[in-house]
Amino acid sequence: MRAWLWDGSAGIDHLHLAEASDPVAKQGEVVLEIQYAALNPADLYLAERRYPYPVSPPLPHVLGRDGVGTIIEVGEGVKGVRGGDRRVILRSHAGVFRWGSFAERLSLPNESLVEIPTGWTDEEAACASLVYMAAFRALTMWEQLKPNSVVLITGASGGVGVAAVQLAAAMGHTVVALSRSQEKQRRLLELGAKFTFDPEDPDWRAGVKSALNSSGVDLAVDNIGGKLFPEVIDTMGDLGRISLVGELAGPVPNFNTGTLFSRRLRIGAMALGYYTPEETRTTWNELLKLMLSSGARPQIDRVFPFENLPQAFERLKEGPMGKVLIRVSP
Numbered sequence: 001m002r003a004w005l006w007d008g009s010a011g012i013d014h015l016h017l018a019e020a021s022d023p024v025a026k027q028g029e030v031v032l033e034i035q036y037a038a039l040n041p042a043d044l045y046l047a048e049r050r051y052p053y054p055v056s057p058p059l060p061h062v063l064g065r066d067g068v069g070t071i072i073e074v075g076e077g078v079k080g081v082r083g084g085d086r087r088v089i090l091r092s093h094a095g096v097f098r099w100g101s102f103a104e105r106l107s108l109p110n111e112s113l114v115e116i117p118t119g120w121t122d123e124e125a126a127c128a129s130l131v132y133m134a135a136f137r138a139l140t141m142w143e144q145l146k147p148n149s150v151v152l153i154t155g156a157s158g159g160v161g162v163a164a165v166q167l168a169a170a171m172g173h174t175v176v177a178l179s180r181s182q183e184k185q186r187r188l189l190e191l192g193a194k195f196t197f198d199p200e201d202p203d204w205r206a207g208v209k210s211a212l213n214s215s216g217v218d219l220a221v222d223n224i225g226g227k228l229f230p231e232v233i234d235t236m237g238d239l240g241r242i243s244l245v246g247e248l249a250g251p252v253p254n255f256n257t258g259t260l261f262s263r264r265l266r267i268g269a270m271a272l273g274y275y276t277p278e279e280t281r282t283t284w285n286e287l288l289k290l291m292l293s294s295g296a297r298p299q300i301d302r303v304f305p306f307e308n309l310p311q312a313f314e315r316l317k318e319g320p321m322g323k324v325l326i327r328v329s330p
Contacts, residue, residue, distance in 0.1 A: 001019070001020055001021075001022050001023075001103060001104040001105045002017060002018070002019060002020070002103070002104050002306070003017075003018065003019075003020040003062050003099070003102065003103030003104065004016070004017055004062060004063070004064075004102040004103065004309050005017075005018050005020065005060035005061070005062060006047060006059070006060060006061045006062070006063060007059060007060055008059040008060070008061065009049075010047075010048050010049040011047065011048060012044070012047050012048070012310055012313045013310070014047070015047065015063075015309065015310065017306075017307060017309070020062075020103065022105055023099070023105055023106060023107035024073070024107060025073045025074060025075030025078075025107055026075050026107070027075055027076050027077050028075060028076075028077050028078060028109055028110060028111070029075040029078070029107050029108060029109055029110060030071045030073060030074050030075060030078060030081060030087075030107070030108070030110050030113070031071070031072050031073035031105055031106070031107045032067070032069040032070065032071055032072070032087060032089070032105065032106050032107075032108065032113070033069045033070045033071075033072045033104065033105055033329065034067045034068070034069040034101050034103065034104060034105065034106055034328040034329065035067075035068055035069050035070070035122055035126070035327070035328060035329055035330075036067060036068050036069075036122055036123055036125075036126035036127075036303070036325050036326070036327055036328060037064045037066060037067040037100075037101035037102055037126060037325065037326050037328055038064075038065075038066035038067065038126050038127035038130075038159075038323050038324070038325050039064075039312055039313065039316050039323075039324045039325070039326070040065055040066065040130055040131070040159065041158075041159075041246055041248060041316070042065065042130075043063045043064060043065065043095065043100075043313075044313060044316060044317070046063060046095075046096070047063060047313075052247070053273075055096055055097070057096065057097055057098070061099065062095070062099035062100050062101075062102055062103045063095050063100050063102050064094065064095045064100030064101030064102035064103070065089070065091075065092075065094055065095040065096070065100055065101065065130055066089055066101060066126055066127055066128075066129060066130050067088075067089045067101035067106070067126050067328075068086070068087070068088050068089070068116065068122050068125045068126040069086070069087065069106070069328075070084060070085070070086055070087075071083055071084065071085045071086075071087060072105070073107075074110075075110075078110045080110075081110060081113070086115075086116055086122075087113040087114065087115065087116070088113065088114050088115070088116055088117075088125045088126070088128075088129060089101060089106075089108065089112060089113060089129065090112055090113060090114045090129050090280060090281065090284060091112060091129060091130065091133065091272060091275065091280045092108050092109060092112035093108075094106060094108050094112070101328075102309060102326070102328075103328075104306075104328055104329055109277075111277045112277070114129075114281070114284060117288055120297070120298075123300050123303060123325055124297055124298040124300065125298075126325060127159070127298050127300060127322075127323035127325055128163075128298040128323075129284065130159075130272075131159035131160045131162075131163045131323070132163045132167070132284075132287050132291075132298075133272055133280070133283050133284060133287065134160050134163070134245055134270060134272060135160050135161075135163035135164035135167050135221070135245075135287075136163075136167055136283055136286070136287045136290075137243075137270050137271075137272060137283070138160070138164060138221045138243035138245050138270045139151070139164060139167055139168055139171065139219070139221065139243070141243055141268060141270060142219065142241040142243070142266070142268070145171070145173065145218060145219060146218075147172055147173075148172060148173060148174055149173045149174070149218040149219060150173065150174045150176060150212055150215065150216070150217050150218045150219075150237070151164075151168040151173045151174065151175050151176065151217070151218065151219045151220075151221065152176045152178070152208070152217040152219070152220040152221070152232065152235060153165055153168070153175065153176070153177050153178065153193075153220075153221045153223075154178045154199065154220070154221070154222045154223050154224040154228060154232060155178070155179075155222075155223030155224045155246065155248060156177035156178055156179050156184075156188050156193065156196075156223075157177075157179045157181065157184040157187070157188065157319065157320070157321045157322070158223060158246075158248075158319065158320065158322075159320075159322065159323045160221075160223055160245050160246065161177070161179075161221075161223055162188075162191060162299050162321075162322050162323075163298075164221045165177055165188055165191050165192050165193050166191055166192050166291065166294065166296035167287060167290055167291075167296070168192070168221075169191070169192025169193070169294065169296075170192070170290040170291065170293060170294035170296060171290065174194050174195075174212075175192055175193040175194055175195075176193065176194070176195045176196075176197070176208055176211070176212075176217065177189075177193035177195070177196045177197075178196070178197055178198070178199045178204070178228075179196060179198070179199075180198050180199065180200055180319075181319075181321075182198075183321075184321050185197075185198070187299075187321060191296070191299070192294070192296070195207075195208070195211045199224075199228055199231070204231075205231055205234050205235050208235050209235065215237055216235065216236055216237020216238065216240060216263075217232075217235045217236050217237055217240055218237060218239075218240055218241070219240065219241050219242075219243065220232050220235070220236065220240070220241070220242045220243070221243050221245060222242055222243065222244050222245060222246075223245045223246040223248060224246065224247070224248050224249045225244070225246065225247035225248065225249050225250065225251070225252055226247070226248075226249025226250050226251070226252060226253075227249065227252070227253055228249060229252040229255065230252070230254070230255055230256070230259070233259050233260070233265065234259070236263060236265050237263065238263045238264065239263070239264050239265075240263060240265050240266075241265070241266050241267075241268070242265065242266070242267045242268070243268060243269075243270050244267065244268065244269045244270060245270050298322070298323060299321065299322030299323065300322050300323050300325060301315070301320035301321050301322040301323060301324050302315055302320065302324055302325070303324075303325045303326070303327055304324070304325070304326050304327070305326070305327055306326050306327060306328045306329070308326070309326055312324050312325075312326050
């Protein structure tokens with residue numbers, strides 16, 4: 001099979017397309033022939049040696065966590081599936097501790113797969129699981145929000161950002177979305193945001209406070225970090241909560257913890273790695289119900305040929321509107 005092999009050095013220029021041995025289905029596993037795979041910032045973090053966890057996969061390594069494909073081999077002890085079944089990668093160690101989906105074939109535990117949601121295209125199914133579960137976790141990791149709470153989302157046009165906008169709107173909350181692009185702001189309003197602002201506008205915080213009649217934000221889902229983070233804190237209301245999902249803008253400079261005290265704010269990191277397979281499946285089913293009720297569907301920015309994975313990563317760096325995918329096999 002063909003696979004994008006990473007040699008372990010920092011940078012996407014250390015990925016190269018090469019022939020590799022076909023995977024074999026071990027006990028409890030299947031082999032999936034990948035049709036589409038989606039890129040995530042976590043793939044970029046790992047390739048650039050900026051991953052927030054100490055991860056040292058065997059080298060060479062294959063990145064990629066999301067994907068959709070056809071089962072072509074079933075290992076011993078696997079029940080409920082057979083060759084030819086179409087499946088989505090839900091969540092597993094693929095792309096982190098074992099080879100991932102930027103390859104023509106992938107072996108993984110059968111418990112890490114789910115059926116393609118009814119009515120979804122292969123492209124939509126390939127790009128949804130990680131970002132929607134991350135967004136759902138970020139929205140629900142604290143005590144339950146009151147009806148029509150205010151949810152602020154940074155990096156709202158990215159994968160997790162779009163998912164958070166759609167899910168928060170489906171939950172009945174008032175969504176404030178941040179994006180530097182006016183065109184993306186327009187799309188975010190169509191997807192469920194009530195207000196949109198440009199985070200590079202020096203007056204954006206005043207605009208949020210005016211739109212909310214100074215009530216403040218109840219929950220912020222932060223995908224960006226960096227110098228924007230203290231500004232997000234400034235918009236928070238009493239007892240506000242901040243769910244940290246990403247750090248696309250890097251470290252937070254000059255952060256004064258005293259800004260948390262008077263409003264009793266809390267900050268917490270979203271993590272999916274501690275979910276059991278049962279919890280992962282329950283979360284997936286819950287968020288699918290929300291999407292079905294609201295009519296929300298995954299948003300795809302662009303699909304690249306398998307051979308153009310480096311260009312797909314460059315698009316991810318540019319800031320897409322939704323998800324970036326590669327078409328692995330026809």
